[in-house]
Every structure is written in C-alpha cells, then in structure tokens.
Amino acid sequence: MTIEARPPELYETAMTVRLYDANADRIARDTYPDDDGIATIDTTIENPGTYTVVVAASDATTVDGYELSLSGATALQPPTVVGSDPPQDLDGDGLxxxxxxxxxxxxxxxxxxxxxxxxxxxxxxPAAFDFSGIGSDVSIADVQALWNRLVE
Structure with a gap:
C-alpha cells in the first residue's frame, strides 16, 4: 500500500508523515520535502483495521489542507472458518x-x-472478528456483539 501526503502549497519547513496502527504503534514514516515534494509511505499491513496517518511539522506549526491519497491497498481476507467459502465483510467495515x-x-x-x-x-x-471493539483475542464478547448486530 502507498500513502502519499501532498501539502496544499510548498513549505520550507520539514514535515513528517507517520502511519500508526490501532495500538498507536508506528508502522512507517517519511519526511517532506523530498525530491518530488511528496511524502510517501510504502508499507504492507498484515491485519485489517483502523490506521491513523499523522502529518506533523518539525517547527510544531499546524498545516491544514493536506491531500492524502491511498493506492494499492488490498484487504487480507481471513481463511475459511467453516465449509469451503471464506468469510466476507458485507458492509466494508473491516469486520x-x-x-x-x-x-x-x-x-x-x-x-x-x-x-x-x-x-x-x-x-x-482477531481484527477481522473484533465485533466487541475490545481489540484482544476473539472471545464470547465478540460473539455477543455479533448477535447484537444481527438483531438490531
């Protein structure tokens, strides 16, 4: 997957773009400005889920209007749980x-x-079946949360 951060105008101040997972662990980073004026992160993410992109200036100024683009992202589908068909994310929420x-x-x-x-x-x-939002091992809480989704 590639994430590109392009500022709304050319800045002299160095910028850093960081990608964090749901546990706030940094996965990747790049610094702007580089040769093409774009900060680019190329990385592979093993688990589906929510990730955060942070753009920060080295002089602690705030920069608004960054254009972020994502390409080459492919969700890794969990293997078959029962039968011959793999599970499906029917609503695109990563679960x-x-x-x-x-x-x-x-x-x-x-x-x-x-x-x-x-x-x-x-x-x-676990990220594919974290219906409870607890973020740990899949448990009976996830089964109960999945049931609640069904009956809502």
Missing amino acids: YEDVTGDGTFTAADVHALYENLDSDAVAEN
Whole structure:
C-alpha cells in the first residue's frame, strides 16, 4: 500500500508523515520535502483495521489542507472458518460478519463464530472478528456483539 501526503502549497519547513496502527504503534514514516515534494509511505499491513496517518511539522506549526491519497491497498481476507467459502465483510467495515462465507449474515454466522472461537482461522485473525471493539483475542464478547448486530 502507498500513502502519499501532498501539502496544499510548498513549505520550507520539514514535515513528517507517520502511519500508526490501532495500538498507536508506528508502522512507517517519511519526511517532506523530498525530491518530488511528496511524502510517501510504502508499507504492507498484515491485519485489517483502523490506521491513523499523522502529518506533523518539525517547527510544531499546524498545516491544514493536506491531500492524502491511498493506492494499492488490498484487504487480507481471513481463511475459511467453516465449509469451503471464506468469510466476507458485507458492509466494508473491516469486520467479517458473514463467518460462513455464504454471502448473507444470519444466525448461522453467529453460531459458526461461537463454535470456532478456538480455531486458527478465528484466533489468528482477531481484527477481522473484533465485533466487541475490545481489540484482544476473539472471545464470547465478540460473539455477543455479533448477535447484537444481527438483531438490531
């Protein structure tokens, strides 16, 4: 994935662009100005989720109007949990509510998550099944949150 930060006008002050994950751990950074006047971050992100891009000036000034562009981003889909179809993110929020992979979100998906909490497909992809928003291992709280999504 590539993130480009382009200032609204040419600045003499050095700028730093940083990419952080949900735990506030820095993943990547680049400094502006460079040869093309754009700060560029090229990185691979292993887990789906929410990430933060921070643009900061070395002299602590605030710069508004940065144009950010993202290219080459491809979400990594978790492996099949049950059956032969991989789970699906039906609403684009990064969470895979269609656990059975049949293209619909039903009580069968909630049951499949519950029955497979300890499976590698679920346990090794906690960001994909973090319905509770707790951000730790997938647990019964995520099953309950998924159920709540279904009945809302």
